Amino acid sequence: MKRAKKKVFADFMSQKGLKSTKQRDIILDCFLSSDRHLSIEELYLKLRSKHPNIGYATVYRTLKLFAEAGIAREMQFGDGQTRYEHVSEGEHHDHLVCTRCGHIEEFENETIEKLQDEVADSRGFLIERHRLEIYGLCANCRK
Amino acid sequence: MKRAKKKVFADFMSQKGLKSTKQRDIILDCFLSSDRHLSIEELYLKLRSKHPNIGYATVYRTLKLFAEAGIAREMQFGDGQTRYEHVSEGEHHDHLVCTRCGHIEEFENETIEKLQDEVADSRGFLIERHRLEIYGLCANCRK
DNA sequence: GCCATCATGAAAGTGACATTCATTGACATT
DNA sequence: AATGTCAATGAATGTCACTTTCATGATGGC
Structure with missing residues (x-):
């Protein structure tokens, strides 16, 4: 499943003419091995411990890409922070x-x-x- | 109904030891004669035409008072703006x-x-x- | 390896609240 | 009528969570 999403993202990127980078790989790994509902801030902090050189803006832009690629979905729960939820193949809940x-x-x-x-x-x-x-x-x- | 809500608000204010002011009266009138779902910004702009001296902060604080008094309810529709909805007596929808x-x-x-x-x-x-x-x-x- | 693009991250910008604080205004007291 | 008291007001400022900019730095196709 994790592997499948990586492929979905890789396909999406190459189809869009976008590049694969170290940061994007790291962020994807971290996202896929996290809670199903994560804010940008939370993911950023989780990354900082192991990769202090990855900037907030990169996490922000990469999560947007995940949403476009269909492996994540933006959600608002009214606490003022956008959360990203894992998406599994047309499922809704x-x-x-x-x-x-x-x-x-x-x-x-x-x-x-x-x-x-x-x-x-x-x-x-x-x-x-x-x-x-x-x-x-x-x-x-x-x- | 409009009169009833004005009474509810007047009672709430006197019970809380708060004062009735021109601005609050004007804002309440404007709110009650508006759409059922209004953002602070929208109400502020609507007021500005007739009452350019009423500040944004006053509209903001007064809408909070309406919510506390139970005649309005805060709502988020995901567009980044808080909207205030008219409330009618314990009703939900x-x-x-x-x-x-x-x-x-x-x-x-x-x-x-x-x-x-x-x-x-x-x-x-x-x-x-x-x-x-x-x-x-x-x-x-x-x- | 060369180079046109794309990606990155520090910093600055944005929008929508939320708070501060000097001033104002409403009532009660002299 | 003048003064005192204290909440209300609004211009200005602060905060927060993004969002964009821009000067580098990487990547992938020749």
């Missing part, structure tokens, strides 16, 4: 966000999606995408 | 957001809410609030 520890869980619910379609239909609305986030306390933080 | 014209419609669906509760329960998650937004083309923009 919604989120449970813990307001105490920041932990993010994913879930899917076919019935909810279907009801959304019905709502949209009844208003003549054509759905492009949606977001559903449930905020509260995760099982751990409820103790 | 979700949104259909048109990606072309920016039009925002509201909807409620009891079944979706119930399914969300089930998902949260199954993960031991305690819901505080949620957000559901459907992005796409409104009936008008589909033509």
Whole structure:
């Protein structure tokens, strides 16, 4: 899976006439071996320990490239930071966000999606995408 | 309804020992006679034409007061601007957001809410609030 | 190896809040 | 009416999270 995404990214880059660099390889490795929901800042700090010479701007631009290549997705959870989520082949899911520890869980619910379609239909609305986030306390933080 | 909200705000202010001022009255009037989803910037610009002496900071602080008083609610739609929505008495709803014209419609669906509760329960998650937004083309923009 | 491009990173810029602080204004007290 | 008190105001400034610029530094096709 990790290897597959590396290939997707390599293909995307060569197709776009962009170059493979040490930094991009390092950032991709770090991203793929991280949490599923990571902010630029978090990834930057994680990299700094081993690669203090990689700049914030490079992490920022590289994550944008990941998004364009389809291996990452930009997400806003209302804390003022953009997070990047791993994307796996056309899959979609919604989120449970813990307001105490920041932990993010994913879930899917076919019935909810279907009801959304019905709502949209009844208003003549054509759905492009949606977001559903449930905020509260995760099982751990409820103790 | 407009009168009712003015009373709610007046009560909140006197209860908190805060003062009623010309500016706050003007901002409340302008807010109540506006779109249901307004950013600080939009409200500020709308006010400037008639009241060029009201500062951005005052609009900003006054909208926060409205939110505290329960007559407005802060919302993020991912465009980087906080929007304030009119609140009517403990009501909740979700949104259909048109990606072309920016039009925002509201909807409620009891079944979706119930399914969300089930998902949260199954993960031991305690819901505080949620957000559901459907992005796409409104009936008008589909033509 | 040469060189036209692309990539990098330090620094500066941007936009949308959020805060500061000197001044103003509203009411209560002399 | 003048003064005192203290919250409210708004111009200016600060903050934060990006976002862009620009002077180098790398890369990949001949």
